[in-house]
Amino acid sequence: MPRFAYVNGRYVRHADAAVHIEDRGFVFADAVYEVCQVRERCIVDLSRHLDRLDRSLGEIRIRPPMPRAALVGIMREVLRRNRVADGMVYLQVTRGVARRDHVFPSPEVRASLVVTAKSLDPAVSAAKYAAGIRAVTVPDNRWGRVDIKTVGLLPNVLARQQAKEAGAQEAIFVDAEGNVTEGGATNLWIVDRAGTLVTRPADHAILRGITRTTLMDVAAKLGILVEERCFSVAEMLEAREVFVTGATTICLPVVSIDGKTIANGHPGMTAQKIRDAFFAVAEKTAI
Structure with missing residues:
Protein backbone atom coordinates (compact mmCIF):
# COMPACT_ATOMS: atom_id res chain seq x y z
CA MET A 1 0.00 0.00 0.00
CA PRO A 2 1.45 3.44 -0.91
CA ARG A 3 2.12 5.94 1.88
CA PHE A 4 0.89 9.52 1.79
CA ALA A 5 2.10 12.81 3.28
CA TYR A 6 0.80 16.34 3.64
CA VAL A 7 3.15 19.07 2.37
CA ASN A 8 2.11 22.73 2.37
CA GLY A 9 -1.51 22.35 1.34
CA ARG A 10 -1.32 19.13 -0.66
CA TYR A 11 -1.70 15.43 0.10
CA VAL A 12 0.92 13.63 -1.98
CA ARG A 13 2.43 10.18 -2.29
CA HIS A 14 5.16 9.81 0.33
CA ALA A 15 7.70 8.92 -2.37
CA ASP A 16 6.96 12.19 -4.17
CA ALA A 17 6.87 14.47 -1.10
CA ALA A 18 9.40 17.33 -1.27
CA VAL A 19 10.19 20.80 0.08
CA HIS A 20 11.97 23.70 -1.60
CA ILE A 21 15.77 23.68 -1.39
CA GLU A 22 15.67 27.06 0.36
CA ASP A 23 13.20 25.98 3.02
CA ARG A 24 14.79 27.20 6.25
CA GLY A 25 14.17 23.87 7.95
CA PHE A 26 16.41 22.24 5.35
CA VAL A 27 19.04 25.01 5.28
CA PHE A 28 19.26 26.06 8.96
CA ALA A 29 17.25 23.47 10.95
CA ASP A 30 15.03 26.50 11.60
CA ALA A 31 12.06 24.33 12.51
CA VAL A 32 10.28 22.43 15.26
CA TYR A 33 8.48 19.11 15.29
CA GLU A 34 6.22 16.78 17.26
CA VAL A 35 5.69 13.02 17.26
CA CYS A 36 2.49 11.48 18.62
CA GLN A 37 1.81 7.83 19.25
CA VAL A 38 -1.27 6.32 17.65
CA ARG A 39 -2.82 3.41 19.53
CA GLU A 40 -5.98 1.57 18.57
CA ARG A 41 -6.98 4.36 16.17
CA CYS A 42 -6.50 7.10 18.76
CA ILE A 43 -3.84 9.81 18.97
CA VAL A 44 -2.28 9.70 22.44
CA ASP A 45 -1.92 12.92 24.47
CA LEU A 46 -2.71 15.11 21.45
CA SER A 47 -3.59 18.24 23.45
CA ARG A 48 -0.30 18.21 25.35
CA HIS A 49 1.68 17.62 22.16
CA LEU A 50 0.03 20.57 20.43
CA ASP A 51 0.50 22.75 23.51
CA ARG A 52 4.22 21.95 23.36
CA LEU A 53 4.27 22.66 19.62
CA ASP A 54 2.79 26.09 20.29
CA ARG A 55 5.43 26.72 22.97
CA SER A 56 8.28 25.64 20.67
CA LEU A 57 6.98 27.87 17.87
CA GLY A 58 6.71 30.78 20.27
CA GLU A 59 10.23 30.29 21.62
CA ILE A 60 11.76 30.60 18.14
CA ARG A 61 9.18 33.13 16.90
CA ILE A 62 7.49 31.17 14.12
CA ARG A 63 3.86 32.00 13.48
CA PRO A 64 1.67 28.83 13.49
CA PRO A 65 0.78 27.85 9.92
CA MET A 66 -2.94 27.42 10.71
CA PRO A 67 -5.45 27.18 13.57
CA ARG A 68 -5.23 24.10 15.78
CA ALA A 69 -8.52 22.61 14.58
CA ALA A 70 -7.31 22.68 10.97
CA LEU A 71 -4.01 21.06 11.94
CA VAL A 72 -5.79 18.26 13.79
CA GLY A 73 -7.96 17.70 10.73
CA ILE A 74 -4.84 17.28 8.58
CA MET A 75 -3.28 14.87 11.07
CA ARG A 76 -6.44 12.75 11.05
CA GLU A 77 -6.58 12.74 7.26
CA VAL A 78 -2.93 11.68 6.94
CA LEU A 79 -3.54 8.87 9.40
CA ARG A 80 -6.65 7.75 7.53
CA ARG A 81 -4.92 7.82 4.14
CA ASN A 82 -2.09 5.71 5.56
CA ARG A 83 -4.52 3.36 7.34
CA VAL A 84 -2.65 3.71 10.62
CA ALA A 85 -4.34 2.03 13.59
CA ASP A 86 -1.18 1.61 15.68
CA GLY A 87 1.88 3.72 14.90
CA MET A 88 2.88 7.36 14.88
CA VAL A 89 2.12 10.71 13.28
CA TYR A 90 4.91 13.24 12.72
CA LEU A 91 4.52 16.96 12.07
CA GLN A 92 7.17 19.56 11.32
CA VAL A 93 6.81 23.33 11.05
CA THR A 94 9.60 25.45 9.53
CA ARG A 95 9.98 29.22 9.20
CA GLY A 96 9.29 28.81 5.50
CA VAL A 97 11.01 29.35 2.17
CA ALA A 98 13.22 32.41 1.70
CA ARG A 99 16.53 33.51 0.20
CA ARG A 100 19.37 32.06 2.29
CA ASP A 101 20.16 34.56 5.05
CA HIS A 102 20.70 33.90 8.73
CA VAL A 103 18.27 36.60 9.88
CA PHE A 104 14.52 36.09 9.68
CA PRO A 105 12.96 36.74 6.26
CA SER A 106 11.60 40.24 5.75
CA PRO A 107 8.78 40.49 5.04
CA GLU A 108 7.73 37.40 7.00
CA VAL A 109 7.01 34.34 4.86
CA ARG A 110 4.42 31.66 5.43
CA ALA A 111 5.53 28.79 7.64
CA SER A 112 5.91 25.37 6.00
CA LEU A 113 4.05 22.33 7.33
CA VAL A 114 4.79 18.65 6.71
CA VAL A 115 2.78 15.80 8.24
CA THR A 116 3.59 12.10 7.82
CA ALA A 117 2.43 8.90 9.48
CA LYS A 118 3.40 5.25 9.60
CA SER A 119 2.28 2.02 11.20
CA LEU A 120 4.28 0.30 13.95
CA ASP A 121 3.88 -3.31 15.04
CA PRO A 122 2.80 -3.47 18.72
CA ALA A 123 4.39 -6.93 18.97
CA VAL A 124 7.84 -5.44 18.30
Missing part, protein backbone atom coordinates in the same frame (compact mmCIF):
# COMPACT_ATOMS: atom_id res chain seq x y z
CA SER A 125 7.39 -2.96 21.15
CA ALA A 126 6.13 -5.70 23.44
CA ALA A 127 9.28 -7.74 22.80
CA LYS A 128 11.46 -4.75 23.74
CA TYR A 129 9.49 -4.21 26.94
CA ALA A 130 9.91 -7.83 27.90
CA ALA A 131 13.66 -7.96 27.29
CA GLY A 132 14.74 -4.40 28.10
CA ILE A 133 17.41 -2.48 26.19
CA ARG A 134 21.10 -1.64 26.54
CA ALA A 135 22.50 1.88 26.69
CA VAL A 136 25.80 3.74 26.74
CA THR A 137 26.70 7.10 28.30
CA VAL A 138 28.01 9.99 26.18
CA PRO A 139 29.00 13.60 26.97
CA ASP A 140 26.12 16.04 26.53
CA ASN A 141 27.39 18.40 23.81
CA ARG A 142 24.02 19.78 22.69
CA TRP A 143 23.00 23.44 22.62
CA GLY A 144 21.63 25.01 25.78
CA ARG A 145 17.93 25.04 24.83
CA VAL A 146 17.02 21.41 24.29
CA ASP A 147 13.70 22.21 25.97
CA ILE A 148 12.66 23.55 22.54
CA LYS A 149 11.78 20.63 20.27
CA THR A 150 13.75 21.70 17.22
CA VAL A 151 14.89 19.54 14.33
CA GLY A 152 18.54 20.40 15.07
CA LEU A 153 19.36 16.89 16.26
CA LEU A 154 22.88 16.23 14.96
CA PRO A 155 24.36 15.57 18.45
CA ASN A 156 21.52 13.12 19.08
CA VAL A 157 22.17 11.41 15.75
CA LEU A 158 25.87 10.98 16.52
CA ALA A 159 25.14 9.77 20.06
CA ARG A 160 22.66 7.15 18.92
CA GLN A 161 25.01 6.00 16.19
CA GLN A 162 27.69 5.56 18.86
CA ALA A 163 25.22 3.51 20.87
CA LYS A 164 24.38 1.33 17.86
CA GLU A 165 28.05 0.68 17.14
CA ALA A 166 28.47 -0.40 20.78
CA GLY A 167 25.59 -2.88 20.47
CA ALA A 168 23.19 -0.69 22.46
CA GLN A 169 19.81 0.84 21.63
CA GLU A 170 20.04 4.22 23.40
CA ALA A 171 22.61 6.84 24.35
CA ILE A 172 22.41 8.59 27.73
CA PHE A 173 23.69 12.16 27.85
CA VAL A 174 25.84 13.21 30.83
CA ASP A 175 26.50 16.89 31.61
CA ALA A 176 29.81 18.53 32.58
CA GLU A 177 29.09 17.93 36.29
CA GLY A 178 28.70 14.19 35.75
CA ASN A 179 24.92 14.23 36.10
CA VAL A 180 22.55 12.46 33.75
CA THR A 181 20.37 14.66 31.54
CA GLU A 182 18.31 12.39 29.25
CA GLY A 183 18.47 9.87 26.44
CA GLY A 184 19.25 10.57 22.82
CA ALA A 185 15.54 10.36 21.96
CA THR A 186 13.99 9.82 25.39
CA ASN A 187 13.66 11.10 28.95
CA LEU A 188 15.40 8.98 31.57
CA TRP A 189 14.21 7.76 34.99
CA ILE A 190 15.63 5.72 37.83
CA VAL A 191 14.09 4.01 40.83
CA ASP A 192 16.56 4.83 43.60
CA ARG A 193 17.58 2.63 46.50
CA ALA A 194 14.71 4.02 48.60
CA GLY A 195 12.16 3.10 45.93
CA THR A 196 11.53 6.68 44.78
CA LEU A 197 11.03 7.39 41.09
CA VAL A 198 13.59 10.04 40.10
CA THR A 199 14.04 12.11 36.96
CA ARG A 200 15.95 15.24 35.98
CA PRO A 201 14.07 18.54 36.53
CA ALA A 202 12.57 19.88 33.31
CA ASP A 203 14.84 22.88 32.90
CA HIS A 204 16.58 23.99 29.70
CA ALA A 205 18.86 20.91 29.84
CA ILE A 206 16.16 18.40 28.87
CA LEU A 207 13.03 18.23 26.76
CA ARG A 208 9.84 18.34 28.80
CA GLY A 209 8.57 15.08 27.37
CA ILE A 210 4.82 14.66 26.97
CA THR A 211 5.06 11.01 27.98
CA ARG A 212 7.18 12.19 30.93
CA THR A 213 4.39 14.54 32.01
CA THR A 214 1.65 11.93 31.66
CA LEU A 215 3.81 9.38 33.46
CA MET A 216 3.80 11.68 36.50
CA ASP A 217 0.00 11.56 36.43
CA VAL A 218 0.19 7.77 36.24
CA ALA A 219 2.63 7.60 39.16
CA ALA A 220 0.33 9.80 41.26
CA LYS A 221 -2.60 7.48 40.52
CA LEU A 222 -0.50 4.46 41.51
CA GLY A 223 0.80 6.14 44.68
CA ILE A 224 4.42 6.11 43.47
CA LEU A 225 6.56 8.92 44.88
CA VAL A 226 8.27 11.04 42.18
CA GLU A 227 11.24 13.31 42.80
CA GLU A 228 12.68 15.72 40.24
CA ARG A 229 16.39 16.13 40.96
CA CYS A 230 19.78 15.66 39.39
CA PHE A 231 21.51 12.30 39.79
CA SER A 232 24.94 11.03 38.84
CA VAL A 233 25.99 8.20 36.57
CA ALA A 234 27.16 6.31 39.66
CA GLU A 235 23.72 6.57 41.27
CA MET A 236 22.08 5.48 38.03
CA LEU A 237 24.27 2.39 37.81
CA GLU A 238 23.32 1.43 41.37
CA ALA A 239 19.59 2.05 40.88
CA ARG A 240 16.92 -0.58 41.42
CA GLU A 241 15.49 0.23 37.98
CA VAL A 242 16.34 2.44 35.01
CA PHE A 243 13.92 3.15 32.18
CA VAL A 244 13.37 5.64 29.38
CA THR A 245 10.18 7.26 28.16
CA GLY A 246 9.10 8.71 24.83
CA ALA A 247 6.04 9.09 22.63
CA THR A 248 6.51 5.79 20.79
CA THR A 249 8.30 3.84 23.55
CA ILE A 250 6.11 4.86 26.54
CA CYS A 251 8.13 3.18 29.33
CA LEU A 252 11.08 1.06 28.19
CA PRO A 253 13.36 -0.66 30.74
CA VAL A 254 17.14 -0.30 30.50
CA VAL A 255 18.90 -3.44 31.75
CA SER A 256 22.54 -2.60 30.94
CA ILE A 257 24.54 0.65 30.78
CA ASP A 258 28.13 0.83 29.57
CA GLY A 259 28.27 -2.96 29.89
CA LYS A 260 27.19 -2.91 33.57
CA THR A 261 24.05 -4.84 34.46
CA ILE A 262 21.32 -2.81 36.16
CA ALA A 263 19.95 -4.57 39.26
CA ASN A 264 19.23 -8.20 38.27
CA GLY A 265 19.40 -7.53 34.52
CA HIS A 266 15.64 -7.82 33.99
CA PRO A 267 12.87 -5.23 33.57
CA GLY A 268 11.59 -4.03 36.94
CA MET A 269 8.13 -3.98 38.47
CA THR A 270 7.79 -0.18 38.61
CA ALA A 271 8.17 0.17 34.85
CA GLN A 272 5.70 -2.66 34.36
CA LYS A 273 3.08 -1.08 36.62
CA ILE A 274 3.43 2.28 34.91
CA ARG A 275 3.19 0.81 31.44
CA ASP A 276 0.14 -1.25 32.37
CA ALA A 277 -1.67 1.84 33.71
CA PHE A 278 -0.46 4.41 31.18
CA PHE A 279 -3.21 4.31 28.57
CA ALA A 280 -5.95 4.42 31.19
CA VAL A 281 -4.62 7.86 32.20
CA ALA A 282 -3.36 9.32 28.89
CA GLU A 283 -5.67 11.41 26.70
CA LYS A 284 -6.93 9.53 23.64
CA THR A 285 -8.29 11.39 20.62
CA ALA A 286 -10.09 9.28 18.03
CA ILE A 287 -8.85 9.51 14.44
